[in-house]
Amino acid sequence: MPIGAGSNLHYLVGPVIAFVVLAGLALFMRWAFGTGYGRRRPAPPPDEGLLTVIATLSRRESALALRAVLSDAGIRSTIRFPVANRADVLVFREDADRARTLAGSFRG
Secondary structure, eight states, X not given: OOOOTTSTTHHHHHHHHHHHHHXXXXXHHHHHHOOOSSOOOOOOOOOOTTEEEEEEESOXXXXXXXXHHHHXXXXXXXXXXXXXXXXXXXXXXXXXXXXXXXXXXXXX
């Protein structure tokens, strides 16, 4: 049964169609560009670049003392604090073997 010009329904047809199209478009956009529920991507491993971790210590003072020992041996190093109560000591890859030897004998 077509909606005639004399019917009161022809005023509702346009807005209903527009609402359905917008709702469909919103659902499509949410599906296409959504982040996904429950699909958590694992965090990428930290990129040390030219450096490598030679020791992980629980105290900042111990990490600073190890860094001083490495500095006395002529090895450049740095400290990274990835989380609370943890310090990573990093050195350049070419010095890593010597630094690990020194770190193994280090008592912080």
